[in-house]
Amino acid sequence: MITLNINGTTTRVDVAADTPLLWVLRDKLQLTGTKYGCGMGLCGACTAHLDGTPIRSCSTPVSAAVGKKIVTIEGVDRARIGQVVQNAWKKLDVVQCGYCQSGQIMSAVALLEGNRKPSDADIDTAMAGNICRCATYVRIRAAIHEAAQELA
Amino acid sequence: MNIPRIENDSRRSFLRSTLQAAAGLTLAVYLPGAQAAAPTAEATEFEPNAFVRIGTDGTVTVIAKHTEMGQGAYTGLATLVAEELDAAWSQVRVEGAPADASRYNNLAFGPFQGTGGSTAIANSWEQLRKAGASARAMLVSAAAAQWHVPAGEISVSDGVLSHGARKATFGELAAAAALLPVPADVPLKSPKDFKLIGKQVPRKDSADKVNGRAQFTQDLHLPGMLTAVVAHAPRFGATVKSFDARKAKAVKGVVDVVQIPTGVAVLARDTWSAKKGRDALHVVWDESKAFKLGSEEIFAEYRTLAQQPGMVANSTGDAQAALAGSARVFRAAYDFPYLAHAAMEPMNCVVRIGEHECELWYGAQFQSIDQAAVAALVGMQPEKVKLNMLYAGGSFGRRASKDADYVLEAVQIAKASKSRAPVKMVWLREDDMRGGYYRPAFHHALEASLGADGLPTGWRHRLVGQSIMAGTAFAGTRIKNGIDALSVEGAANLPYGIPAMRVELHTPTGNAVPVLWWRSVGSTHTAYSTETFIDELASHAGQDAVAYRLALLGKHPRHAGALKLAAEQAGWGKPLQAGPDGARRGRGIAVHEAFGSYVAQVAEVTVNADGSFSVDRVVCAVDCGIVVNPDVVRAQVEGGVGFALSAALHGAITLKDGAVEQSNFHDYAPIRINEMPRVEVHIVASAEKPTGIGEPGVPPLAPAVANALAAATGKRLRSLPFRTEELKA
Numbered sequence: 001m002i003t004l005n006i007n008g009t010t011t012r013v014d015v016a017a018d019t020p021l022l023w024v025l026r027d028k029l030q031l032t033g034t035k036y037g038c039g040m041g042l043c044g045a046c047t048a049h050l051d052g053t054p055i056r057s058c059s060t061p062v063s064a065a066v067g068k069k070i071v072t073i074e075g076v077d078r079a080r081i082g083q084v085v086q087n088a089w090k091k092l093d094v095v096q097c098g099y100c101q102s103g104q105i106m107s108a109v110a111l112l113e114g115n116r117k118p119s120d121a122d123i124d125t126a127m128a129g130n131i132c133r134c135a136t137y138v139r140i141r142a143a144i145h146e147a148a149q150e151l152a
Numbered sequence: 153m154n155i156p157r158i159e160n161d162s163r164r165s166f167l168r169s170t171l172q173a174a175a176g177l178t179l180a181v182y183l184p185g186a187q188a189a190a191p192t193a194e195a196t197e198f199e200p201n202a203f204v205r206i207g208t209d210g211t212v213t214v215i216a217k218h219t220e221m222g223q224g225a226y227t228g229l230a231t232l233v234a235e236e237l238d239a240a241w242s243q244v245r246v247e248g249a250p251a252d253a254s255r256y257n258n259l260a261f262g263p264f265q266g267t268g269g270s271t272a273i274a275n276s277w278e279q280l281r282k283a284g285a286s287a288r289a290m291l292v293s294a295a296a297a298q299w300h301v302p303a304g305e306i307s308v309s310d311g312v313l314s315h316g317a318r319k320a321t322f323g324e325l326a327a328a329a330a331l332l333p334v335p336a337d338v339p340l341k342s343p344k345d346f347k348l349i350g351k352q353v354p355r356k357d358s359a360d361k362v363n364g365r366a367q368f369t370q371d372l373h374l375p376g377m378l379t380a381v382v383a384h385a386p387r388f389g390a391t392v393k394s395f396d397a398r399k400a401k402a403v404k405g406v407v408d409v410v411q412i413p414t415g416v417a418v419l420a421r422d423t424w425s426a427k428k429g430r431d432a433l434h435v436v437w438d439e440s441k442a443f444k445l446g447s448e449e450i451f452a453e454y455r456t457l458a459q460q461p462g463m464v465a466n467s468t469g470d471a472q473a474a475l476a477g478s479a480r481v482f483r484a485a486y487d488f489p490y491l492a493h494a495a496m497e498p499m500n501c502v503v504r505i506g507e508h509e510c511e512l513w514y515g516a517q518f519q520s521i522d523q524a525a526v527a528a529l530v531g532m533q534p535e536k537v538k539l540n541m542l543y544a545g546g547s548f549g550r551r552a553s554k555d556a557d558y559v560l561e562a563v564q565i566a567k568a569s570k571s572r573a574p575v576k577m578v579w580l581r582e583d584d585m586r587g588g589y590y591r592p593a594f595h596h597a598l599e600a601s602l603g604a605d606g607l608p609t610g611w612r613h614r615l616v617g618q619s620i621m622a623g624t625a626f627a628g629t630r631i632k633n634g635i636d637a638l639s640v641e642g643a644a645n646l647p648y649g650i651p652a653m654r655v656e657l658h659t660p661t662g663n664a665v666p667v668l669w670w671r672s673v674g675s676t677h678t679a680y681s682t683e684t685f686i687d688e689l690a691s692h693a694g695q696d697a698v699a700y701r702l703a704l705l706g707k708h709p710r711h712a713g714a715l716k717l718a719a720e721q722a723g724w725g726k727p728l729q730a731g732p733d734g735a736r737r738g739r740g741i742a743v744h745e746a747f748g749s750y751v752a753q754v755a756e757v758t759v760n761a762d763g764s765f766s767v768d769r770v771v772c773a774v775d776c777g778i779v780v781n782p783d784v785v786r787a788q789v790e791g792g793v794g795f796a797l798s799a800a801l802h803g804a805i806t807l808k809d810g811a812v813e814q815s816n817f818h819d820y821a822p823i824r825i826n827e828m829p830r831v832e833v834h835i836v837a838s839a840e841k842p843t844g845i846g847e848p849g850v851p852p853l854a855p856a857v858a859n860a861l862a863a864a865t866g867k868r869l870r871s872l873p874f875r876t877e878e879l880k881a
Contacts, residue, residue: 016404019424027379027422032371033364035545036423037496038581042817045496073364089362093354093783096791097222098361099368099496099545124826131817133496133546134222135794137828139787 002062006031007075017063021055022046024062025072033073033102037131044130047103048072054110056129073102076109081151085109088147096134104130108144117148198326200290200334202255203283204233210311210323212239214280217249217256217265218272219517220357221495221544221551222791223846224784225272227355229280231780232273235348236284236341238308239322246356248541251519265519268552268669270747270844273780277842278340285338287329294328295320343839349780357543368545369500369514374574377502378407378419380565381426383433384583385415387442387810388664392416392435399432409433410568417565423578443664444810447593450663451487454595454616458485462614462656463634466644469652474610478601482692484685485598487871488617488677489804491591491670492820497545498584501562504574509536512559515544517551521625525556529563548795549669550589554624557589557666585820586812590805591670592618596643596681600650606693607703608650613643613681616658618667634659638669642678642744642851647711648686648704665807671795672847675746679851680858680872683742687859688868697741697859698724708745710775713836714752715743717773721834722754731758736881740859742852748843749776750836751789755829755856759864763879767797767829767857775836776845785845786833792849793831798822800854802873 001012006029013028020039025031025048034057037045041056048057049071050064076082085108088094095101104127111118111126118126123144132140198206205213214233218225226246234244249256253265259275288308295313296303298320306315311322343349360366385391395416397409405425410417418429475481502513503526510530516522516539527534544551553559562577569575579587594617601610619636621627630637635644635657644655670676690700698719705712719725719741731737736759743752752773759765772789779785802821806813814820858869865879 023422023424026371027373027424030373031364032373035368035496036370036498036578038817040581040816040818043496077363086362090354090358093358093787095222095355095358095361096224096787097496097544097546098357098366101361102364105362127825129824131496131822131824133494133548133795133798133822135791135798135823135828136787137794137823137825138790138831140825141828 002066004062004065004070005068006070007072008078015062018061020058021048021060021062021065021070022057025057031072031074035099035102037100042131043100044103044107045100047106047130049106049110052110052113054107073106076106081112082109084150085112085143085147088143088150092139092143092146094136094139094143096136100130100132104132104140108140108147111144112147112151116151118144198287198330200287200329201283203280204237204287206287206322206326208323208326210243210321212237212244212311212322214244214246215249216246217258217276219267219515219541219544219547219551220248221515221517221547223272223788224355224781225267226357227353227784228273228780229276230356231348231353232276232280233284235346236281237288238310240310241348241353243311243322244356250541251516251523251537251539253520266521266552267517268549270749270846270848272844272846273842274748274844281340282338285340286335289335289338290329290332291322291325293332294325298328343778350778350782352783353781355784366543368497368543369502370497370545370578372502372513372542372576374502374504377574377576378421378569378571379423379426380417380419380575380577381423381430381580382412382414382561382565382577382583383416383430383435384587385437385442387439387444388588388666390437390439390442393438394436396434399434400429403429403432408569408571410565412561412564412568414561414564417568417577419565419569419571419575427580442810445663446808446810447489447806450593450807451595453660454593455485457616457658457660458595458597458614462616462658464654465635465640465657466653466655471610471612471652471654474652475599475601475612478609480602480692481599482602482689483597483599484688484868484870486596486681488594488680489806489872490593490665491799491803492585492805492814493548493550493670494585494820494822495544495546495548495550498579498581499550499558499587500576500578501559502574502576503562503566505530505563505566505572508532509538510563511538511540513540513542514559515547515551516541517544517547518553518556521554522556522559525560526563529560530567548671549673552669553589554620554626554668581817582815585815588666589668590665591676592620592667594677596677598681598685600685600689602689602693606695608648608689610652611646611650611654613655614658615640615643615656615678616660618663618665619659620667620669620673622659622661638674640678641674642746643674643682646682647708647745648701649706650704672746672850675744675851676799679742679744680855683744683852683855684858684868687740687742687855687862696725701743710750711743711745714750714773714775715741717834717836718752718754718771721773721832722771724754728756735760736864738860738862738864740856740861740863742855742859744851746848746851749774749845749848751848751852753793753852753856755853755860757857757860757864759861759879761881763876765861765876765879769830769832770853770856772831772833772849773836774833774845774849775838776848777838777840777842779835780842782835785835788845789833789849790831792847793853794823794828796850796853797827797829797857800857800872800874801827804873
């Protein structure tokens with residue numbers, strides 16, 4: 001059994017230590033907001049936070065998350081910054097198909113946690129790991145600026 | 153043909169159907185579900201027709217017959233209903249329709265339920281407004297009867313009916329309205345009275361897509377469900393010769409390993425176990441009938457074919473004579489690779505086969521094809537195959553399978569499995585990337601002659617590529633005299649007024665790579681060759697690219713309108729700001745009509761000495777008739793720019809000895825945020841009926857960028873994706 005702290009709650013799961021965190025979240029705990037997109041850490045759809053740092057859960061073994069605080073899209077609104085980002089996403093209607101957007105939001109929250117006034121270049125650097133096949137990038141940039149203003 | 157009928161067989165349950173054949177309007181027809189099983193004296197929900205349901209709590213549920221795959225269909229369809237219903241936008245929710253072509257057919261496709269061709273709003277424009285208007289009329293009649301006042305004196309606004317000081321909500325009147333007859337015909341609003349159509353209305357799917365609650369196929373979890381991952385053949389046409397499942401079955405969580413026509417499936421308690429099991433499989437493939445050519449051989453054959461006359465798709469005047477008699481003839485040839493859709497959610501489908509019925513959950517897009525194909529496979533009547541529509545995590549055409557390929561694979565697995573458990577088949581990214589159903593590879597050869605005034609006198613365009621429609625249910629209507637309309641759309645109907653024109657097509661058939669429509673279909677390649685070639689002719693003639701096109705667009709005012717608006721908004725003709733460190737800069741334009749919508753784009757580029765470049769800004773002008781939701785139109789064009797830029801910069805599926813060389817996002821790379829230009833979208837004011845916008849933003853982008861690169865460097869790129877080494881200073 002492995003003990004995990006997810007969105008502020010301690011959970012025990014019976015999985016092999018090398019199972020990617022993504023599949024523990026999705027298949028064992030039904031936290032399906034975190035998405036599978038590539039399985040190789042290339043697309044960012046599976047982004048979650050480990051102790052505040054964005055990680056690709058598809059290529060992070062669950063053992064690496066033990067003893068750390070895991071935050072997923074389902075729990076990101078427990079902090080104000082998460083709510084502000086989600087509200088900016090809604091205000092600008094960023095989403096299209098929506099499949100990548102949990103990961104986009106998790107990366108955006110992590111960016112704003114460390115940088116309250118990101119430039120376009122900062123945004124491009126922080127968000128370049130997250131692919132959106134609908135190419136909602138114009139609005140992602142705008143929504144991050146919008147959230148930054150709200151947080152200022 | 154359906155016959156109009158209205159039935160009201162009891163106070164509790166009713167089944168109504170009217171069909172205005174002339175307008176193609178399917179109204180009414182509703183079988184109460186839950187209520188039917190528990191009869192009560194009063195109706196608890198008001199279901200005036202197949203598209204709207206009003207609860208006694210005031211919730212207005214719009215039943216969407218089109219798939220929501222990101223293009224905003226749920227929002228647009230709900231807007232049409234809510235507008236005529238005079239509902240408050242906040243009380244409206246959307247639900248995907250079941251598979252039932254008698255109620256939910258796409259009026260643009262005939263007796264067929266499906267989403268595609270940028271038709272969702274266009275075919276629903278009158279149908280859903282009438283659905284909303286008829287529901288409104290019944291609510292008004294119910295209020296008039298309760299209040300003993302003439303219906304004409306009752307007003308409706310934001311979900312509230314009023315007469316003087318009297319007010320009632322939709323919810324309060326729903327039960328009474330449910331007992332009234334469905335009106336035969338109802339007037340629609342004049343556009344000047346629209347409160348939602350054409351206005352800034354928020355998307356209905358935003359909230360659930362920002363908090364992780366939106367349900368995609370990948371997210372579905374049914375009790376006892378098994379997840380299946382499939383070992384697919386490495387080459388198209390290969391089959392399973394034998395397999396050894398011992399190691400796969402030893403993986404913890406693996407429940408079963410089954411052979412299916414398309415490979416070997418591993419069923420497990422969870423996805424990771426299924427993947428590990430699949431990776432542990434040892435499969436020997438029979439490749440005796442497999443397709444073994446590579447992209448180079450395919451293109452070599454296509455180029456040879458382009459030297460010979462093809463089937464004639466369009467001919468005006470004597471193009472051969474014009475070309476032969478001219479001293480100024482220009483030629484260009486273009487290569488377009490296969491392209492994968494690569495939606496973020498790889499193909500998947502959940503299926504449960506019961507004794508007498510079969511149920512599926514997924515982002516269904518061609519319900520009529522899927523339902524019939526599944527019914528045939530499981531040996532049931534189509535109505536026993538129930539499709540539950542979920543959000544699709546992108547599609548770009550892929551989920552509109554012409555032969556239900558991935559859906560049938562899921563059903564094959566469920567059939568082959570001894571367990572009767574529901575099965576969730578998931579393709580991993582590699583399965584999705586290598587699974588075929590690509591945008592067909594094409595080769596184009598163009599030739600044009602210029603007259604003394606610099607304008608074209610003759611134009612010959614030869615296209616070589618596989619047919620998408622061949623062998624499908626649509627072949628009879630969409631392939632005429634051997635010409636697949638999808639192969640030549642955008643080329644055969646070239647808008648430019650050229651006195652002698654000939655468009656020819658070769659459709660090679662010896663190629664087993666499965667091909668499919670890919671966001672904007674034929675226009676993905678025809679817009680590129682025609683719009684870069686006309687641009688090249690303008691420069692050979694020494695004329696401005698916009699003025700040259702306008703001189704040839706006399707009979708096509710909507711092309712001209714979009715072109716002029718884009719040029720004006722982009723500052724066409726004004727000098728560009730110099731690039732940093734002497735980098736070359738350029739501006740290019742293209743215009744194209746697809747699915748009845750007209751889009752022009754101006755791209756600005758900066759080219760570095762090593763040939764690398766950035767697309768800095770794209771200014772778009774769109775004429776898609778009356779705009780239902782301007783923000784969704786802008787979003788679709790922004791996204792279309794990014795989708796097209798991915799293909800222009802990086803997109804290529806290549807084959808070596810028949811095997812697909814790409815597998816994941818490292819070697820088939822969609823653009824990332826740092827490659828995304830600034831995008832401005834300007835909408836042409838129009839009173840024409842709405843046309844689509846999911847696809848038309850795609851075609852002009854690559855030619856506009858190529859024309860900008862030519863303006864900056866003098867180099868004309870004739871092969872996609874762009875090879876930056878050709879742009880070195």
